[in-house]
Amino acid sequence: MINFKLLRNFVTLFIGYLAILLGLWTLSPNISAMPKTSLVTGMSVSTTPEFSRLIFDLTTPVSYKAFTLTHPDRLTIDINGTKLAARLNHPALLNTSITAVRSNQMAQQLRLVLDLKEQHPFKCQMVKIPGTEDWRLIVDLFNTKQVQTAPSENAFNPYTxxxxxxxxxxxxxxxxxxxxxxxxxxxxxxxxxxxxxxxxxxxxxxxxxxxxxxxxxxxxxxxxxxxxxxxxxxxxxxxxxxxxxxxxxxxxxxxxxxxxxxxxxxxxxxxxxxxxxxxxxxxxxxxxxxxxxxxxxxxxxxxxxxxxxxxxxxxxxxxxxxxxxxxxxxxxxxxxxxxxxxxxxxxxxxxxxxxxxxxxxxxxxxxxxxxxxxxxxxxxxxxxxxxxxxxxxxxxxxxxxxxxxxxxxxxxxxxxxxxxxxxxxxxxxxxxxxxxxxx
Structure with missing residues (x-):
């Protein structure tokens, strides 16, 4: 003989379990809407008498925070939602006041550290590469002996x-x-x-x-x-x-x-x-x-x-x-x-x-x-x-x-x-x- 009371309890428990799963699914974030991790795919270096320029190639735009530290002098850049996928050594660094470029990969953040011979005024900007989906984080370090302040947007720039x-x-x-x-x-x-x-x-x-x-x-x-x-x-x-x-x-x-x-x-x-x-x-x-x-x-x-x-x-x-x-x-x-x-x-x-x-x-x-x-x-x-x-x-x-x-x-x-x-x-x-x- 079928025990209807036991069957009813089982159905009720099963429906409740399905409801819990449905609720968890509706509350979870949309995977397609989650932010993609950006990758640093390359680094290039250029120099002029006025400033040194480091360019970090990125697969997507990112938010970042840059600040200087002393003892020893260095420029630190924290880049959110980013992972390193490139080597950070470049022969042109020998012509700059940057002695090394180091990295520290954290769970949700990539920290880049530029070891410096001395402190420099600096400027960072995120730029989209025309005709592609890629981006660049451009870091300019200005020569304090020749440029006391960062040049304006209309200032002479040998890179253009x-x-x-x-x-x-x-x-x-x-x-x-x-x-x-x-x-x-x-x-x-x-x-x-x-x-x-x-x-x-x-x-x-x-x-x-x-x-x-x-x-x-x-x-x-x-x-x-x-x-x-x-x-x-x-x-x-x-x-x-x-x-x-x-x-x-x-x-x-x-x-x-x-x-x-x-x-x-x-x-x-x-x-x-x-x-x-x-x-x-x-x-x-x-x-x-x-x-x-x-x-x-x-x-x-x-x-x-x-x-x-x-x-x-x-x-x-x-x-x-x-x-x-x-x-x-x-x-x-x-x-x-x-x-x-x-x-x-x-x-x-x-x-x-x-x-x-x-x-x-x-x-x-x-x-x-x-x-x-x-x-x-x-x-x-x-x-x-x-x-x-x-x-x-x-x-x-x-x-x-x-x-x-x-x-x-x-x-x-x-x-x-x-x-x-x-x-x-x-x-x-x-x-x-x-x-x-x-x-």
Missing amino acids: SDATNYQPRNRQIANNFPTNNQSFTGNMSVSSNMVTLRQRPQPKIIAPLLSKYHTNIIVIDPGHGGKDSGAIGVAGSQEKNIVLSISKYLQYILNQQPGFRAVLTRDNDYFISLRQRLNIAHKDRADMFVAIHADAYTNKDAIGASVFALSQRGATSELARWVAKKENESELGHVIADKNLLLKSVLIDLAQTLTIDSSLEIGRSIMGQLSRVTELHCPRVEQAAFVVLKAPDIPSLLVETGFISNAAEEKRLNDQRYQYKIAIALAQGIKNYFLQHPG
Whole structure:
């Protein structure tokens, strides 16, 4: 016989159990609506004289909190709902005040720690990558010695194409350098207040060969530094500061190019001997050595850029002969006291004719590009008997970027946009040579 009372109790209990399960299901969050975990898929590093930039690639936008700590100095960034899926080491960190990038993965948060040599003003921003679903967290650390406060949104930024907007005269400028991690090859036509970029596809054959088979090491030597200020301009500008800024721009531009790695002999305001500069070229097995300087002369009307290389048969002009005499004196360890002397700098003396010919060819390539953005003091590559270097297989040039003894040119050489233009011209001249002579 069926026990209806027991059956009724069982049905009641079963219905109650189903009700509880239904209630729990309706109260639980919608799985599809739950926030997705973002992944850090990569990190890149860029530097300019004004700031260092770290870019963290993310799969989705995130909320974050950034703050500085001391003892030791560091910048900490807590990123919510994020997991690390990339390595955080990058060779370009060597050119920054960041000694290391560390991470600590927590359940609902990723903590990134930037170990610093010293405290810096900083700025963070979340940016969507156009045409994709990916995002970037951009962290800028500003150089306290050059920028006391963070620049405004409209301030000059070498990472955008606006960096080349400054142009005093109407002319065509070849510009083959990518900006904002994009490849750009084209011409820039400039009027008084407008820049028009005309793009064309990047070369598909030569450029990849550079990066696949050989990396061209370019050692950039910003003249003077520290106790040696170099030439002094009419308004008091110091050569050592101008050439360091131009050199850093040149390094940044070259390091964006496949098949190139640029090394600075000094990256701040300190004195480094000639022998140390040459040792850096040896150590890094340089494919080219280029010294960056700025002129001063008793004739205040002197203007324009110059390029110098070695001559084994004597100087090409009285000026070049006088320059070589002064630079050879510098090799003996003397710091020239007269800050208004012309061309106070040092150039590697190259013994082999083949290397000298390469230097002259690179020099002509550079002068061709410089002529597009500034006046030339001399229409040819000058030569003189500069100091002997024991490794005669490194093509070397000395570039005088202009006369800071000329008030108008001194003003231009202190303009960051003009410095960047000069750096683009130098980089384009160097790149053109190595494209024609790969490997």
